[in-house]
Amino acid sequence: xxxxxxxxxxxxxxxxxxxxxxxxxxxxxxxxxxxxxxxxxxxxxxxxxxxxxxxxxxxxxxxxxxxxxxxxxxxxxxxxxxxxxxxxxxxxxxxxxxxxxxxxxxxxxxxxxxxxxxxxxxxxxxxxxxxxxxxxxxxxxxxxxxxxxxxxxxxxxxxxxxxxxxxxxxxxxxxxxxxxxxxxxxxxxxxxxxxxxxxxxxxxxxxxxxxxxxxxxxxxxxxxxxxxxxxxxxxxxxxxxxxx
Amino acid sequence: xxxxxxxxxxxxxxxxxxxxxxxxxxxxxxxxxxxxxxxxxxxxxxxxxxxxxxxxxxxxxxxxxxxxxxxxxxxxxxxxxxxxxxxxxxxxxxxxxxxxxxxxxxxxxxxxxxxxxxxxxxxxxxxxxxxxxxxxxxxxxxxxxxxxxxxxxxxxxxxxxxxxxxxxxxxxxxxxxxxxxxxxxxxxxxxxxxxxxxxxxxxxxxxxxxxxxxxxxxxxxxxxxxxxxxxxxxxxxxxxxxxxxxxxxxxxxxxxxxxxxxxxxxxxxxxxxxxxxxxxxxxxxxxxxxxxxxxxxxxxxxxxxxxxxxxxxxxxxxxxxxxxxxxxxxxxxxxxxxxxxxxxxxxxxxxxxxxxxxxxxxxx
Amino acid sequence: xxxxxxxxxxxxxxxxxxxxxxxxxxxxxxxxxxxxxxxxxxxxxxxxxxxxxxxxxxxxxxxxxxxxxxxxxxxxxxxxxxxxxxxxxxxxxxxxxxxxxxxxxxxxxxxxxxxxxxxxxxxxxxxxxxxxxxxxxxxxxxxxxxxxxxxxxxxxxxxxxxxxxxxxxxxxxxxxxxxxxxxxxxxxxxxxxxxxxxxxxxxxxxxxxxxxxxxxxxxxxxxxxxxxxxxxxxxxxxxxxxxxxxxxxxxxxxxxxxxxxxxxxxxxxxxxxxxxxxxxxxxxxxxxxxxxxxxxxxxxxxxxxxxxxxxxxxxxxxxxxxxxxxxxxxxxxxxxxxxx
Numbered sequence: 026x027x028x029x030x031x032x033x034x035x036x037x038x039x040x041x042x043x044x045x046x047x048x049x050x051x052x053x054x055x056x057x058x059x060x061x062x063x064x065x066x067x068x069x070x071x072x073x074x075x076x077x078x079x080x081x082x083x084x085x086x087x088x089x090x091x092x093x094x095x096x097x098x099x100x101x102x103x104x105x106x107x108x109x110x111x112x113x114x115x116x117x118x119x120x121x122x123x124x125x126x127x128x129x130x131x132x133x134x135x136x137x138x139x140x141x142x143x144x145x146x147x148x149x150x151x152x153x154x155x156x157x158x159x160x161x162x163x164x165x166x167x168x169x170x171x172x173x174x175x176x177x178x179x180x181x182x183x184x185x186x187x188x189x190x191x192x193x194x195x196x197x198x199x200x201x202x203x204x205x206x207x208x209x210x211x212x213x214x215x216x217x218x219x220x221x222x223x224x225x226x227x228x229x230x231x232x233x234x235x236x237x238x239x240x241x242x243x244x245x246x247x248x249x250x251x252x253x254x255x256x257x258x259x260x261x262x263x264x265x266x267x268x269x
Numbered sequence: 270x271x272x273x274x275x276x277x278x279x280x281x282x283x284x285x286x287x288x289x290x291x292x293x294x295x296x297x298x299x300x301x302x303x304x305x306x307x308x309x310x311x312x313x314x315x316x317x318x319x320x321x322x323x324x325x326x327x328x329x330x331x332x333x334x335x336x337x338x339x340x341x342x343x344x345x346x347x348x349x350x351x352x353x354x355x356x357x358x359x360x361x362x363x364x365x366x367x368x369x370x371x372x373x374x375x376x377x378x379x380x381x382x383x384x385x386x387x388x389x390x391x392x393x394x395x396x397x398x399x400x401x402x403x404x405x406x407x408x409x410x411x412x413x414x415x416x417x418x419x420x421x422x423x424x425x426x427x428x429x430x431x432x433x434x435x436x437x438x439x440x441x442x443x444x445x446x447x448x449x450x451x452x453x454x455x456x457x458x459x460x461x462x463x464x465x466x467x468x469x470x471x472x473x474x475x476x477x478x479x480x481x482x483x484x485x486x487x488x489x490x491x492x493x494x495x496x497x498x499x500x501x502x503x504x505x506x507x508x509x510x511x512x513x514x515x516x517x518x519x520x521x522x523x524x525x526x527x528x529x530x531x532x533x534x535x536x537x538x539x540x541x542x543x544x545x546x547x548x549x550x551x552x553x554x555x556x557x558x559x560x561x562x563x564x565x566x567x568x569x570x571x572x573x574x575x576x577x578x579x580x581x582x583x584x585x586x587x588x589x590x591x592x593x594x595x596x597x598x599x600x601x602x603x604x605x606x607x608x609x610x611x612x613x614x615x616x617x618x619x620x621x622x623x624x625x626x627x628x629x630x631x632x633x
Numbered sequence: 634x635x636x637x638x639x640x641x642x643x644x645x646x647x648x649x650x651x652x653x654x655x656x657x658x659x660x661x662x663x664x665x666x667x668x669x670x671x672x673x674x675x676x677x678x679x680x681x682x683x684x685x686x687x688x689x690x691x692x693x694x695x696x697x698x699x700x701x702x703x704x705x706x707x708x709x710x711x712x713x714x715x716x717x718x719x720x721x722x723x724x725x726x727x728x729x730x731x732x733x734x735x736x737x738x739x740x741x742x743x744x745x746x747x748x749x750x751x752x753x754x755x756x757x758x759x760x761x762x763x764x765x766x767x768x769x770x771x772x773x774x775x776x777x778x779x780x781x782x783x784x785x786x787x788x789x790x791x792x793x794x795x796x797x798x799x800x801x802x803x804x805x806x807x808x809x810x811x812x813x814x815x816x817x818x819x820x821x822x823x824x825x826x827x828x829x830x831x832x833x834x835x836x837x838x839x840x841x842x843x844x845x846x847x848x849x850x851x852x853x854x855x856x857x858x859x860x861x862x863x864x865x866x867x868x869x870x871x872x873x874x875x876x877x878x879x880x881x882x883x884x885x886x887x888x889x890x891x892x893x894x895x896x897x898x899x900x901x902x903x904x905x906x907x908x909x910x911x912x913x914x915x916x917x918x919x920x921x922x923x924x925x926x927x928x929x930x931x932x933x934x935x936x937x938x939x940x941x942x943x944x945x946x947x948x949x950x951x952x953x954x955x956x957x958x959x960x961x962x963x964x965x966x967x968x969x970x971x972x973x
Binding site for chain 3: 333335391392393394396397398400401402404405408409412534538541542545593594596597599600601603604607608611
Binding site: 110116157 | 643644848851852854855858859861862863864865866867868869870970
């Protein structure tokens with residue numbers, strides 16, 4: 026069974042710093058894989074390497090069997106990868122409308138966007154409709170995050186890379202986020218989600234990979250990790266039973 | 270002792286040392302070796318530019334600031350002396366030093382203002398603003414024609430001691446006429462030596478090291494605790510002061526000054542050419558570069574005339590080798606230098622020496 | 634479903650009109666100083682014409698800077714190329730009763746159009762070469778950029794001297810365009826200045842249209858804010874940049890043609906001379922803002938003409954003074970573009 030995304034032995038350096046020390050990761054089709062790990066473990070670097078924003082010094086990245094680690098970022102995106110960075114990448118002085126139009130590569134003008142799809146997004150993220158003409162920079166943190174994810178959903182994408190969407194958001198908003206991502210799963214999307222919020226990870230994840238010090242140290246089904254408190258302690262230094 | 274005099278900033282390369290020694294000796298003995306009026310003029314210009322370009326290297330090479338207003342300070346120094354001497358009927362040294370003093374004060378003030386107002390902004394912004402200020406100042410000078418002589422400039426006489434008409438000895442010694450011009454040349458030489466050594470001292474001092482740190486990574490320098498704006502402003506002022514003195518030297522030698530001889534954009538661009546080709550961040554590059562440039566400006570054209578005559582009939586080649594197009598070649602060399610040889614001639618020579626040392630395992 | 638204004642959506646924020654008020658203020662302030670209404674109107678029209686020509690030249694520069702953080706100190710080369718091409722084309726077309734020599738307005742306009750097209754083409758091509766050879770290798774390194782593009786200006790100026798000679802070349806206005814229109818109230822306006830205004834307004838309108846109404850413009854505006862994200866959305870921003878650079882160069886060429894006709898002489902230093910002026914304009918306008926560039930250019934044009942009439946010696950200072958005043962009010966320029 027081939028995975029949609031595979032990383033083999035990926036090393037990435039930033040200047041003199043070695044961040045990734047041989048990452049082996051496989052993301053199965055149609056499932057949501059969570060990438061867990063402490064700060065500085067290399068999760069964001071992994072996503073950026075996949076997107077071609079940073080070049081892998083060694084190793085390869087394959088998308089649906091084809092090597093993409095030598096391509097430039099626009100080419101990688103055009104293969105059907107959508108990236109929602111940690112800082113959300115919202116164009117602050119452009120309106121919500123313009124942000125979405127940008128993300129819809131197939132649409133030259135607004136009328137060319139799939140109306141049904143847009144309505145679906147409005148349903149998930151009502152704030153988008155409300156602030157349609159407003160500069161996106163003036164939205165609240167949670168609303169910006171919704172916009173960032175909506176941008177990744179405005180057209181069907183084969184793989185979504187989402188980096189810590191729940192960071193800095195109030196618990197109520199996080200619940201909205203979980204609901205939106207569940208919708209995404211219902212649409213059979215393949216997602217690689219970087220998260221530190223284990224509760225959110227557990228709610229959404231089918232597969233899990235744990236990263237430490239630039240390497241993957243555990244791989245497996247989320248269900249397994251969720252049951253095994255000792256494993257949780259060892260890998261993440263926490264025990265979820267008590268926190269739930 | 271020589272090392273201490275040079276502030277331990279040695280050439281670190283035999284070919285480079287040889288070139289430098291040759292240049293200095295040639296300049297020291299110029300009135301005897303090259304007695305013609307034109308060749309002595311070239312030598313004097315090399316002395317002046319060594320100081321001027323050296324001061325620009327402090328700004329660009331060591332502090333990492335691109336300013337298009339440097340020629341302005343050169344002009345201020347030149348006009349200080351020019352105006353003081355032309356006002357006084359028979360100018361003596363008090364007039365000269367008075368003019369120089371006023372010029373230094375003005376330069377320091379302007380440099381301070383430019384530094385404080387503009388150094389908080391990005392490099393591109395700063396470069397543009399200095400360009401605008403320099404253009405405005407040049408226009409101002411042209412407009413104040415009663416004071417500055419406008420576009421035509423000022424001709425003036427200099428203190429008796431350095432006037433060409435003053436003869437010290439009737440007969441030439443070793444081929445050189447011992448007259449006011451002779452004295453003027455050695456005055457310039459002495460000043461140039463002192464000023465260049467002073468520049469070496471400044472860039473090799475703790476202050477100079479901080480400048481280099483700021484040039485490399487101003488963010489980090491600020492984080493460590495150095496107030497980068499203060500250091501940059503001080504560097505700006507020091508560079509301006511040196512340039513002002515160089516201007517005064519130029520004026521005393523030419524006994525004439527106009528916007529074209531001291532403040533034009535052409536001079537500013539020449540400075541850029543010299544400092545990059547000679548070698549940014551080396552000070553020695555200023556000396557070598559100035560010598561190369563002045564020789565090229567005055568003698569390359571003769572060479573090109575010969576070449577142009579040979580190729581005259583060949584359509585493009587003849588035009589490209591025409592003596593007036595020497596600046597084209599300089600410009601190309603400059604662009605090449607920015608890409609491939611950022612440390613200029615001096616840098617290349619030093620790198621070559623270091624490579625050889627590594628291969629043989631000896632110190633250069 | 635009407636997507637442009639869905640029901641109950643928060644309205645877009647109001648347009649910032651203060652800089653336009655500045656423009657009006659300059660014009661109104663000059664009226665009592667000039668005294669004579671007819672004179673004032675003539676000066677104002679001349680100022681607007683000059684301002685619009687400067688806008689055409691500077692618009693490309695500010696756009697390129699906004700998009701790719703590249704400031705081309707050699708922008709003057711494109712201006713000079715345009716101006717010199719105009720001398721060649723109009724010179725050729727003026728011989729023995731050609732289009733540029735006749736009294737017919739239509740013929741004259743045709744000649745100017747031909748000159749403008751030639752100027753834009755050559756300048757655009759030069760822009761492509763500039764970008765590939767000089768700018769691309771030093772992308773991101775500001776110090777080297779300043780040095781290299783300055784070097785480009787030196788080399789470019791020398792090459793121009795090679796092609797057209799180092800001396801000043803006259804560029805007389807075609808006869809029908811140097812006619813003066815007599816407007817009501819004894820206000821005069823040279824026909825050519827009217828043409829310049831129309832061209833400038835056309836360029837402004839076209840730029841605003843493309844930037845605000847097309848996807849391409851949207852890409853450019855987004856690229857100004859976050860280049861990396863635009864690439865991650867699947868758009869080849871580098872290619873976009875080359876195109877914008879070439880268009881900017883072509884606009885400078887067009888501006889050069891107009892400027893040459895405005896001054897009626899062309900020298901190889903024309904580029905360097907206008908360089909200072911356009912730097913002041915884009916600093917006043919805000920680096921990267923087309924509207925700011927427009928307002929800044931008009932302000933500079935108006936001020937230059939009023940100052941030229943009232944206090945000729947203060948002319949160049951008027952620009953610096955305006956720049957200083959604007960920076961004190963808005964340190965990032967009239968219409969700051971995104972945080973960098």
